[in-house]
Amino acid sequence: MADEVLSAISICKGFGGILALDHCSIRVKEGAIVGLIGPNGAGKSTLFDVISGFLTPDGGSIVFSGREILGLPAYKIARLGLVRTFQIPRSLMRMTVLENMMLGAQGQAGERLCNPLIRRHKVMAQETEIREKAEEILEFFDLQRMRDEYAGSLSGGQKKMLEMARALMADPRLLLLDEPFAGVNPALADRLIEQIRILKEKGLSIIIIEHAIPYVLALSDELYVLNKGAVLASGRPDAVISDRRVFEAYLGEGA
Amino acid sequence: MLDYLVSIALTAGIYAIFALGLNLQWGYAGLLNFGHVAFMAMGAYVTVLLSMNGVPLLLAVLAGMILAGAAGAFLGMATLRLREDYLAIVTIGFSEILRFVLLNWSTLTRGSFGLFGYPRPFQDLVGIRDYNLFLAGLVLAVLLLVYILLETLARSPWGRVLKSIRDDEAVAISLGKNAFSYKVQALALGSAIAALSGSLLAFYLQYINPNNFQPIETFYAWIIVIMGGSGNNRGTILGALILWGFFSTTRFMEGYLSFSPTASSGARMVLIGLILIGLMMFRPQGLLGRKEELSIGR
Ligand SMILES: Nc1ncnc2c1ncn2[C@@H]1O[C@H](COP(=O)(O)OP(=O)(O)OP(=O)(O)O)[C@@H](O)[C@H]1O
Ligand SMILES: [Mg+2]
Numbered sequence: 001m002a003d004e005v006l007s008a009i010s011i012c013k014g015f016g017g018i019l020a021l022d023h024c025s026i027r028v029k030e031g032a033i034v035g036l037i038g039p040n041g042a043g044k045s046t047l048f049d050v051i052s053g054f055l056t057p058d059g060g061s062i063v064f065s066g067r068e069i070l071g072l073p074a075y076k077i078a079r080l081g082l083v084r085t086f087q088i089p090r091s092l093m094r095m096t097v098l099e100n101m102m103l104g105a106q107g108q109a110g111e112r113l114c115n116p117l118i119r120r121h122k123v124m125a126q127e128t129e130i131r132e133k134a135e136e137i138l139e140f141f142d143l144q145r146m147r148d149e150y151a152g153s154l155s156g157g158q159k160k161m162l163e164m165a166r167a168l169m170a171d172p173r174l175l176l177l178d179e180p181f182a183g184v185n186p187a188l189a190d191r192l193i194e195q196i197r198i199l200k201e202k203g204l205s206i207i208i209i210e211h212a213i214p215y216v217l218a219l220s221d222e223l224y225v226l227n228k229g230a231v232l233a234s235g236r237p238d239a240v241i242s243d244r245r246v247f248e249a250y251l252g253e254g255a
Numbered sequence: 256m257l258d259y260l261v262s263i264a265l266t267a268g269i270y271a272i273f274a275l276g277l278n279l280q281w282g283y284a285g286l287l288n289f290g291h292v293a294f295m296a297m298g299a300y301v302t303v304l305l306s307m308n309g310v311p312l313l314l315a316v317l318a319g320m321i322l323a324g325a326a327g328a329f330l331g332m333a334t335l336r337l338r339e340d341y342l343a344i345v346t347i348g349f350s351e352i353l354r355f356v357l358l359n360w361s362t363l364t365r366g367s368f369g370l371f372g373y374p375r376p377f378q379d380l381v382g383i384r385d386y387n388l389f390l391a392g393l394v395l396a397v398l399l400l401v402y403i404l405l406e407t408l409a410r411s412p413w414g415r416v417l418k419s420i421r422d423d424e425a426v427a428i429s430l431g432k433n434a435f436s437y438k439v440q441a442l443a444l445g446s447a448i449a450a451l452s453g454s455l456l457a458f459y460l461q462y463i464n465p466n467n468f469q470p471i472e473t474f475y476a477w478i479i480v481i482m483g484g485s486g487n488n489r490g491t492i493l494g495a496l497i498l499w500g501f502f503s504t505t506r507f508m509e510g511y512l513s514f515s516p517t518a519s520s521g522a523r524m525v526l527i528g529l530i531l532i533g534l535m536m537f538r539p540q541g542l543l544g545r546k547e548e549l550s551i552g553r
Pocket of ligand 2: 045046087
């Protein structure tokens with residue numbers, strides 16, 4: 001289908017004895033927000049790892065923007081506009097918040113070894129542009145006053161915000177958010193919901209893994225439930241969430 | 256007294272350049288190079304051998320840098336896809352293998368007999384009497400250039416990617432950076448800089464032999480970088496100055512104490528070790544390193 005930005009079909013991934021993903025399929029329409037829920041260990045983060053090229057699956061196919069990306073190195077997938085965040089925020093501790101942000105920008109001439117020496121003006125002009133963009137996004141995430149702090153000194157919630165803000169610096173077409181609300185306080189979470197909606201209006205497609213179901217329901221156009229590495233249910237969020245099997249899968253987690 | 260200062264400027268300057276190459280690799284990119292001396296040796300031998308065969312000095316120096324850079328890149332490409340400690344093991348092995356090759360390939364290198372009587376830059380113009388003073392000036396000029404080069408790169412987007420790889424490679428990759436390529440670049444550039452210091456060392460010593468390039472030289476570079484503060488170019492230069500200031504003062508004092516040379520060189524190493532331990536206890540970030548960078552850990 002032409003209006004699909006991503007279709008990951010029949011993905012399998014085993015770790016030794018465990019099948020973390022068992023013929024798992026997920027499709028994302030252009031400009032849509034897809035929620036991904038499921039009990040702990042269902043394979044949600046593993047699916048992100050596979051889609052973003054951090055893990056090689058045992059089988060399946062992943063088409064992004066009409067192009068097969070399975071087998072491409074992770075950095076190339078990111079360059080195509082498919083950018084992921086991490087469940088446990090990975091800040092560059094010994095770099096400032098602003099440096100973390102500026103790293104995210106794509107197509108930087110100054111990242112080529114010779115350019116900072118021989119094309120100073122171009123590099124500096126680009127740096128100014130990137131810095132402005134970074135500050136705008138930091139403002140958006142209420143991190144502006146932390147810009148010169150080491151990222152390692154941020155609180156857990158702030159790290160989570162930085163993780164997402166930094167990913168946005170790359171101008172993704174499809175953003176994979178792994179539990180963006182974890183550790184974020186409720187007041188900030190409401191703000192974050194607003195911001196994710198604004199991103200969607202700008203045409204960004206997003207997959208959100210999230211345990212807090214109210215947030216997922218507030219945002220998703222479509223909901224997938226993963227259980228034991230397979231899709232248990234998918235479709236309109238309100239329909240999926242009232243599916244008995246979904247409820248049972250979550251209960252089964254405790255047993 | 257002037258001779259004494261000139262000799263400190265020469266050795267400290269040469270070792271500062273040598274250690275700046277390592278600082279790029281370890282301090283900025285987090286790469287464990289335990290065979291840094293190999294690249295210094297390559298610089299010295301390539302420069303000397305080529306210039307003895309009529310190649311202009313500048314070209315001979317550049318050839319040494321290019322060869323060492325290529326060797327660094329090659330070692331990186333062979334090991335960096337494996338776990339990070341493989342680079343450490345392979346570089347230390349490489350430096351010892353190279354030394355044995357230099358010792359045994361006597362038709363080329365004259366083995367432990369060593370090479371001497373080779374050309375030095377502007378030696379006819381300057382004359383033997385003032386030569387060390389001139390060379391010290393040259394070394395400091397090269398040091399300044401290397402420092403400016405590395406600072407420019409460290410503050411550039413290229414340096415930013417390097418630091419991100421040091422802090423967390425997965426982040427760099429998730430943002431579209433080819434981490435592998437950057438690590439290879441850092442290894443190549445750092446090795447080429449080490450080769451440059453090797454050429455200068457050869458000019459200073461007027462006589463090179465494979466035993467100038469023992470693993471202990473790599474260890475000195477590490478002391479210098481750690482003492483000054485990893486990832487800090489100015490700290491590295493300060494570290495080199497302190498290390499060689501210390502070495503020459505203690506050597507100076509030897510004259511007054513009745514130690515045998517081996518005993519005193521042993522005592523010097525013990526002292527260096529104690530200083531390093533003390534530094535790590537009271538200033539673990541190094542002399543010019545930033546404390547915040549340590550306290551937030553990894
Ligand atoms: N690198 C790994 N090596 C071995 N097993 C792994 C690895 N990564 C994940 N697993 C296993 O794969 C399964 C799926 O893990 P995954 O992290 O994808 O779950 P998840 O749905 O993200 O869970 P959570 O909600 O707790 O984050 C789990 O059983 C986990 O233990
Ligand atoms: Mg997870």
